[in-house]
Amino acid sequence: MPDRTDAVALLEEWVESEALRKHMYAVEAAVRHYAVKMGEDPDVWGLAGLLHDLDWEKFPQEHPHRAIPVLEERGYPAEVVRAVVAHAYPDRGDVAPESALERVLYACDELSGLVYACCLVRPSGIDDLKPRSVVKKLKDRSFAAGVHRDQVARGLELIGLERNEHIQNVIDGLRSVGEQLQIRGVDQAARS
Numbered sequence: 666m667p668d669r670t671d672a673v674a675l676l677e678e679w680v681e682s683e684a685l686r687k688h689m690y691a692v693e694a695a696v697r698h699y700a701v702k703m704g705e706d707p708d709v710w711g712l713a714g715l716l717h718d719l720d721w722e723k724f725p726q727e728h729p730h731r732a733i734p735v736l737e738e739r740g741y742p743a744e745v746v747r748a749v750v751a752h753a754y755p756d757r758g759d760v761a762p763e764s765a766l767e768r769v770l771y772a773c774d775e776l777s778g779l780v781y782a783c784c785l786v787r788p789s790g791i792d793d794l795k796p797r798s799v800v801k802k803l804k805d806r807s808f809a810a811g812v813h814r815d816q817v818a819r820g821l822e823l824i825g826l827e828r829n830e831h832i833q834n835v836i837d838g839l840r841s842v843g844e845q846l847q848i849r850g851v852d853q854a855a856r857s
């Protein structure tokens with residue numbers, strides 16, 4: 666089975682955009698955080714988070730189906746490959762998220778984008794970010810308008826947690842890679 670080093674190499678081969686790379690690292694961190702919480706293998710679950718948008722930059726029309734044979738050829742586990750397929754439900758495929766990994770990936774994808782965007786408009790970044798600030802921005806549809814609110818809502822249903830609890834988990838996941846994502850208070854200070 667390919668490991669994280671292989672997955673990072675694949676990501677860097679396919680994705681040039683720094684923003685998209687950060688998004689993939691962010692989702693990886695959130696999914697890994699859930700894996701640990703749920704007693705699952707973060708090294709396996711993390712691969713799904715890391716690679717879920719592998720073909721988005723090169724083949725936006727075909728995403729995520731162009732990446733699937735690539736992942737299969739390289740020997741990624743079937744549960745990882747299926748999670749990548751299911752994250753695009755329902756707009757880009759009819760495989761609905763069912764397994765725990767599929768639900769978690771789905772629930773973390775768009776929400777990670779929103780949490781990331783919240784960090785960029787706060788002087789302290791993710792350092793003391795609270796769920797209530799994220800909820801405020803979730804309701805303000807003009808903020809980070811590219812974040813699909815309907816997918817956030819569907820993710821919440823799928824993961825079956827209370828909204829603030831899920832948001833807190835995603836914050837905790839992203840905070841663990843805050844330095845790499847450059848969303849800490851010190852990064853904000855450097856920006857201004």
Ligand SMILES: [Fe+2]
Binds near residue numbers: 718721728729752753
């Ligand atoms: Fe995607």
Ligand SMILES: [Fe+2]
Binds near residue numbers: 688692
């Ligand atoms: Fe994504």
